[in-house]
Amino acid sequence: MLDVIIVGGGPAGMSAALTLGRAQRTVLLLDSGEGRNAAADAVHNFITHDGTPPQTLRDLGHENLRHYPTVRTAAIAADSVRRLSDDHFEVGLADGELVESRRLLLATGLRDELPDLQGVEALWGKSAFHCPYCHGFEASGSRIAVLGAAPDRVRLALHLSRFTEDIVLCTGGASLEPVMQSVLEANGVAVHCSPLARLEHEGTLLRRIAFDDGSSIDRDAVFIKTTLRQRADFAERLGCDGFPDGCIEVNEFAQTSVAGVYAAGDMARRATVPIPLAAVVAAAASGTVAGSVIDQDLVGVDFKLPNPFASGRA
Numbered sequence: 001m002l003d004v005i006i007v008g009g010g011p012a013g014m015s016a017a018l019t020l021g022r023a024q025r026t027v028l029l030l031d032s033g034e035g036r037n038a039a040a041d042a043v044h045n046f047i048t049h050d051g052t053p054p055q056t057l058r059d060l061g062h063e064n065l066r067h068y069p070t071v072r073t074a075a076i077a078a079d080s081v082r083r084l085s086d087d088h089f090e091v092g093l094a095d096g097e098l099v100e101s102r103r104l105l106l107a108t109g110l111r112d113e114l115p116d117l118q119g120v121e122a123l124w125g126k127s128a129f130h131c132p133y134c135h136g137f138e139a140s141g142s143r144i145a146v147l148g149a150a151p152d153r154v155r156l157a158l159h160l161s162r163f164t165e166d167i168v169l170c171t172g173g174a175s176l177e178p179v180m181q182s183v184l185e186a187n188g189v190a191v192h193c194s195p196l197a198r199l200e201h202e203g204t205l206l207r208r209i210a211f212d213d214g215s216s217i218d219r220d221a222v223f224i225k226t227t228l229r230q231r232a233d234f235a236e237r238l239g240c241d242g243f244p245d246g247c248i249e250v251n252e253f254a255q256t257s258v259a260g261v262y263a264a265g266d267m268a269r270r271a272t273v274p275i276p277l278a279a280v281v282a283a284a285a286s287g288t289v290a291g292s293v294i295d296q297d298l299v300g301v302d303f304k305l306p307n308p309f310a311s312g313r314a
């Protein structure tokens with residue numbers, strides 16, 4: 001029986017494995033190798049690693065983990081998860097092997113469902129972005145478009161107007177409240193209301209946005225809204241509470257509503273956080289918290305001591 005099985009080996013899962021390895025816990029870290037930012041050339045906004053390719057960061061993580069003999073990593077997907085008791089979990093691997101542990105940490109991340117728009121797939125992570133903190137700086141001074149008409153799109157267009165003088169909000173056929181239109185225009189954001197036809201590109205470089213009415217505008221970068229989905233449904237299957245947007249609810253100690261089940265990284269957030277705040281360094285930090293809290297949980301059980309984090313959930 002292992003101390004902990006971690007499902008998901010992105011920044012959250014690897015950081016938790018590091019903490020648990022340093023605590024000399026027996027850990028199995030399972031990873032199917034589909035990190036959320038895999039399409040991007042570089043990880044930004046991570047102090048000491050700004051500009052590092054995502055795969056390099058993962059390789060560095062594995063290099064760190066090799067130092068800890070109680071941590072085993074496996075490049076394989078988990079297929080099933082069963083909670084046999086508060087202290088006993090069984091995880092089925094894609095090759096049919098069954099592994100057991102005292103605690104379970106889910107760090108399976110989210111995936112981005114792209115909008116149904118010709119060209120967007122080829123550009124994702126290269127010229128089509130979702131996050132101003134990950135990609136805004138690199139798009140500075142270029143010709144930017146934001147797609148959509150919802151209030152959060154208007155807000156993003158205004159936000160990005162600080163990065164460039166050439167920015168347009170493409171509403172995709174929707175009309176905007178006159179007051180919104182005036183605020184955008186007063187801040188140098190042009191508005192284009194024709195329905196979208198496609199993103200025209202050469203390889204991974206955006207060239208222009210074409211509209212149904214035959215017009216087009218030359219652009220270098222486009223900010224889109226993706227639909228976030230859990231990459232795996234284990235938390236849901238185990239009965240963990242979640243939010244209407246599909247994110248799993250945890251407290252500040254990475255505890256889900258189900259005893260013994262922890263969650264970290266993009267897939268989970270606290271109720272006080274209104275929307276997912278996804279970042280590599282934040283995912284890594286939540287993995288560190290989860291690793292420490294799980295270790296303290298096991299110290300409590302083994303030495304019959306109170307768990308200092310028991311006040312949280314389940």
Ligand SMILES: Cc1cc2nc3c(=O)[nH]c(=O)nc-3n(C[C@H](O)[C@H](O)[C@H](O)COP(=O)(O)OP(=O)(O)OC[C@H]3O[C@@H](n4cnc5c(N)ncnc54)[C@H](O)[C@@H]3O)c2cc1C
Nearest residue numbers: 008010011012032033034036037044078109265266279280
């Ligand atoms: C295009 C793009 C660019 C980004 N750029 C940046 C950036 O520059 N800076 C930044 O800070 N953030 C960036 N982000 C956000 C960042 O990618 C995430 O916040 C971060 O990856 C979350 O880490 P995580 O460990 O929670 O999940 P992930 O990194 O997604 O890792 C989850 C892991 O779990 C594995 N997994 C899933 N299901 C299973 C299963 N059944 N069995 C085994 N393993 C499984 C997956 O294969 C994956 O490796 C970007 C996101 C996107 C979409």
